[in-house]
Amino acid sequence: MQSILAVDDSASMRQMVAFTLKSAGYNVVEAVDGQDAYEKSNGRDFDLVLTDQNMPRMDGISLTKKLRDNPKFKTTPILILTTESSDQMKQAGRSAGATGWLVKPFDPAKLIEVIKKVVK
Amino acid sequence: MGEMSSEGSQLSAGIDLSQFYQVFFEEAGENLDRMEKLLLDLDIESADDEEMNAIFRCAHSIKGGAATFGFKDVAELTHQMETLLDKLRRHELVPTSAMVDVLLQSGDALRAQLARHQNGDGAELDTTELLFNIRAMSAGEAPVIAAPAAAPASAARAPVAASVLAEPAPAKPGARVLELRVGPMDNPEEANNVVDLFKEITDLGTIEPLDNGMPADGMRRFKVCTTSTDSDLLDLLTFHVAREQVALLPLGDGYGFHHGAPGAPEAEQADPGYGFFEDAPGSPTDASAPASSTEVATLSDAPKTAPKAAAPKAEKPAAALEASTLRVSVEKVDQLINLVGELVITQAMLAQNSQGMDPALYQQLAAGLADLDRNTRDLQESVMSIRMIPMSMVFSRFPRMLRDLASKLGKKVDFVTVGEATELDKGLVEKITDPLTHLVRNSCDHGIESPADRVAKGKPETGTITLSASHQGGSIVIEVRDDGRGLSRDKLLKKARERGIHAPDSMSDQEVWSLIFAPGFSTADVVTDVSGRGVGMDVVKKNITALGGTVDIDSAEGYGMRVSVRLPLTLAIMDGMSIGVGEEVYILPLSSVVESFQVQPDMVKTIGGSGRVVEVRDEYMPVLEMERVFNVPRFDFEHVSGIMVVVEAEGGRIALLVDELLGQQQVVVKNLEANYRKVNDVSGATIMGDGRVALILDVGSLVRRSRH
Numbered sequence: 001m002q003s004i005l006a007v008d009d010s011a012s013m014r015q016m017v018a019f020t021l022k023s024a025g026y027n028v029v030e031a032v033d034g035q036d037a038y039e040k041s042n043g044r045d046f047d048l049v050l051t052d053q054n055m056p057r058m059d060g061i062s063l064t065k066k067l068r069d070n071p072k073f074k075t076t077p078i079l080i081l082t083t084e085s086s087d088q089m090k091q092a093g094r095s096a097g098a099t100g101w102l103v104k105p106f107d108p109a110k111l112i113e114v115i116k117k118v119v120k
Numbered sequence: 121m122g123e124m125s126s127e128g129s130q131l132s133a134g135i136d137l138s139q140f141y142q143v144f145f146e147e148a149g150e151n152l153d154r155m156e157k158l159l160l161d162l163d164i165e166s167a168d169d170e171e172m173n174a175i176f177r178c179a180h181s182i183k184g185g186a187a188t189f190g191f192k193d194v195a196e197l198t199h200q201m202e203t204l205l206d207k208l209r210r211h212e213l214v215p216t217s218a219m220v221d222v223l224l225q226s227g228d229a230l231r232a233q234l235a236r237h238q239n240g241d242g243a244e245l246d247t248t249e250l251l252f253n254i255r256a257m258s259a260g261e262a263p264v265i266a267a268p269a270a271a272p273a274s275a276a277r278a279p280v281a282a283s284v285l286a287e288p289a290p291a292k293p294g295a296r297v298l299e300l301r302v303g304p305m306d307n308p309e310e311a312n313n314v315v316d317l318f319k320e321i322t323d324l325g326t327i328e329p330l331d332n333g334m335p336a337d338g339m340r341r342f343k344v345c346t347t348s349t350d351s352d353l354l355d356l357l358t359f360h361v362a363r364e365q366v367a368l369l370p371l372g373d374g375y376g377f378h379h380g381a382p383g384a385p386e387a388e389q390a391d392p393g394y395g396f397f398e399d400a401p402g403s404p405t406d407a408s409a410p411a412s413s414t415e416v417a418t419l420s421d422a423p424k425t426a427p428k429a430a431a432p433k434a435e436k437p438a439a440a441l442e443a444s445t446l447r448v449s450v451e452k453v454d455q456l457i458n459l460v461g462e463l464v465i466t467q468a469m470l471a472q473n474s475q476g477m478d479p480a481l482y483q484q485l486a487a488g489l490a491d492l493d494r495n496t497r498d499l500q501e502s503v504m505s506i507r508m509i510p511m512s513m514v515f516s517r518f519p520r521m522l523r524d525l526a527s528k529l530g531k532k533v534d535f536v537t538v539g540e541a542t543e544l545d546k547g548l549v550e551k552i553t554d555p556l557t558h559l560v561r562n563s564c565d566h567g568i569e570s571p572a573d574r575v576a577k578g579k580p581e582t583g584t585i586t587l588s589a590s591h592q593g594g595s596i597v598i599e600v601r602d603d604g605r606g607l608s609r610d611k612l613l614k615k616a617r618e619r620g621i622h623a624p625d626s627m628s629d630q631e632v633w634s635l636i637f638a639p640g641f642s643t644a645d646v647v648t649d650v651s652g653r654g655v656g657m658d659v660v661k662k663n664i665t666a667l668g669g670t671v672d673i674d675s676a677e678g679y680g681m682r683v684s685v686r687l688p689l690t691l692a693i694m695d696g697m698s699i700g701v702g703e704e705v706y707i708l709p710l711s712s713v714v715e716s717f718q719v720q721p722d723m724v725k726t727i728g729g730s731g732r733v734v735e736v737r738d739e740y741m742p743v744l745e746m747e748r749v750f751n752v753p754r755f756d757f758e759h760v761s762g763i764m765v766v767v768e769a770e771g772g773r774i775a776l777l778v779d780e781l782l783g784q785q786q787v788v789v790k791n792l793e794a795n796y797r798k799v800n801d802v803s804g805a806t807i808m809g810d811g812r813v814a815l816i817l818d819v820g821s822l823v824r825r826s827r828h
Contacts, residue, residue, distance in 0.1 A: 009177070009181060010144075010147060010181045010184055010185055011143050011147050012140045012141075012143040012144035012147050012185045012188075012189070013184060013185060013188065015140050015143055016135075016137065016140045016188065019135065019139075019140075020133065020135055023133075023134070023135060024133070048383075052184075054176070054177055054180050054181075055177070056174070056177060068382070074382060075382045075383055076382070076383055077382070077383030077384070078382075078383065079375075083180070083183065083184060083187070086339070090376075090378075093378070094378040094381065097381065097382060098378065098381060099377060099378065099381045099382060099383040099384045100375065100376055100377035100378055100381065100384055101375060101376060102374070102375040103374040103375060104184050104187060104188060105184070105187035105188040105195075106188070106374060106375075107132035107133070107137070107188075108132040108133040108134075108135040108137070109132045109133040110132075110374060110375070111133075112133050114375045117377075117385045118377075118383060118384070118385055
């Protein structure tokens with residue numbers, strides 16, 4: 001079964017994402033912020049990292065950079081959730097090495113649609 | 121079309137989002153609390169980046185959830201707040217006190233909106249003015265109280281933008297779907313003019329907002345479906361917006377992949393808006409070698425130490441708290457406490473019944489019972505502590521309340537709290553909040569003088585109100601202190617005499633201060649609507665006494681006043697003194713017992729034919745014969761009650777005539793009203809070690825009874 005790391009400081013968003021992905025047959029590991037996510041990435045493999053951008057301690061962009069520095073996650077798909085698709089956000093994501101982005105708000109159907117494109 | 125409510129079940133991919141609503145509401149509530157506290161603590165002169173970021177995140181987090189779960193009004197308001205907060209955290213704007221006020225008001229509005237969604241009732245909130253003010257501030261203007269005539273039109277238009285949709289008709293043959301971007305603009309709502317264009321010109325096509333009517337970075341995005349060419353469209357659009365502010369693009373899907381990014385999917389077709397990646401690392405077409413992995417070994421170790429050291433201490437508890445707390449319903453906890461209470465009673469019965477047992481014969485049983493005794497005590501303590509919550513829960517409402525109150529009264533007040541971590545039973549917390557609120561408002565309203573008066577007296581312009589909590593013995597002591605004008609002995613005496621209350625000059629200061637607790641007593645010349653009307657110190661005292669507590673006042677005229685409230689740590693367990701009347705056992709709250717003594721018949725005198733009094737050290741006290749009060753049957757007609765127990769409540773003392781004093785113990789209080797009905801003079805019941813029920817007496821009620 002494929003494993004997804006879902007990172008968001010909002011419990012309700014985490015629950016929605018985790019429930020959606022689990023219902024679609026994925027294994028989900030939740031983290032409350034970038035720091036927590038990074039610690040959880042130790043000793044684990046993920047087929048996808050889905051992370052919010054604005055979080056305390058370490059934001060999505062910083063997490064992406066950190067993960068990319070780790071050879072284990074060099075090619076792992078990383079998607080950053082943002083609430084606007086401004087070019088600036090996209091640029092920052094791209095520079096950090098993110099695979100792509102997903103605009104909030106999204107519904108479960110949209111989430112599954114996107115996931116299927118990056119998780120084989 | 122306007123308000124697309126999500127209140128009904130919303131299925132997407134077969135998932136009902138409403139199952140997440142409750143968590144969202146609780147989380148939003150916490151975010152609002154945090155945001156309010158941060159705003160109140162914010163030092164405008166030297167706002168810290170991390171503070172501004174934290175406030176931003178609170179609004180941002182609520183917005184994310186609100187938008188996801190379809191609470192549009194909440195999403196809209198938080199979006200506007202976020203815009204302002206974003207500019208503040210980027211130092212594009214300087215924080216002002218007016219901004220803090222508007223943000224605090226917005227927080228209030230959000231609470232109301234969320235409550236409405238959560239409870240499913242209530243009128244929709246009109247946030248037009250609030251939104252207008254926030255937008256004005258974001259644009260660097262000062263807010264106006266009454267929106268000028270021209271503004272409401274555009275201010276009203278923006279929130280309604282979501283409803284100004286041309287019906288998305290099915291795409292006509294040859295129709296293209298595009299993204300129209302307008303901006304960056306100072307007044308992004310002007311972009312709504314382009315929506316009108318599609319209404320005015322038939323066959324131009326359809327348009328709907330992609331951004332829920334909420335601009336991002338001053339940009340507005342729309343989805344346009346049209347058979348017209350780009351250049352025709354642009355010609356029309358430039359009637360309303362400048363050419364350089366319009367862009368027509370292929371429509372994105374709300375997500376996308378970076379060209380050449382690791383892990384990005386291959387392009388499926390030539391449709392741009394999806395990534396494409398030849399030679400991207402990780403993609404199947406990648407011919408280049410993967411990045412060098414020489415440092416694998418060391419890298420996997422490094423994360424463990426570095427991030428931990430770097431993590432700022434303040435933030436760490438937040439994530440740790442996530443993992444180590446549990447949300448439990450209050451009913452479950454109460455049920456647990458009830459069951460433990462029953463266990464304690466049963467264990468007490470076992471202990472009592474085994475008293476006559478020969479320990480040598482029943483060694484193991486005796487040892488087991490001793491263990492049970494200890495374990496039960498520990499269990500009880502542990503379970504009671506579950507309901508204990510820190511006083512900070514009570515204190516948290518005051519900063520905001522005082523800020524609003526002080527500003528309304530034109531006073532300057534600092535609010536200091538001490539002992540926020542002191543714990544109190546949840547049931548008590550709920551009941552102590554109103555009396556404390558009254559005391560604090562009192563201090564602000566009547567105690568603290570106006571800045572001018574204070575300076576004239578040589579005091580600092582800003583007064584201080586201190587709220588403190590601490591454990592002392594088996595009680596919790598809560599104090600409200602202020603450095604205001606204090607109580608005036610003369611004024612109080614005068615007022616008392618005017619009301620016909622016996623107030624000789626020989627009264628001690630303590631007794632004079634206690635005059636305040638007399639019903640209807642208020643020395644304020646004008647009863648302000650803030651703290652005076654209908655709620656007096658007498659009600660405060662009554663409420664506190666009902667909780668088994670006491671209130672004391674201390675004051676120094678010109679310097680300030682202190683009100684001390686002492687409460688038992690919990691309502692469920694009480695220290696009691698058991699008394700015997702006939703075959704019955706009654707329990708008196710230990711805190712209400714003053715003294716007891718053996719009585720001789722000649723000490724009791726009859727007054728007025730029916731009332732009996734007893735002389736105690738030159739004072740005559742009403743006597744209540746418990747046998748008469750409760751109609752206790754007497755089987756031994758020669759027996760005469762011989763013990764007086766003096767109790768005090770509601771400012772009065774009476775002597776209870778009983779047969780014997782049986783002892784002192786902790787009793788588990790059982791609610792009589794819930795199990796039977798309200799009984800006069802009785803506040804509860806308990807089950808004793810021998811299995812019999814003992815009624816817990818309501819001393820206040822007995823004192824009142826003696827008064828007529």
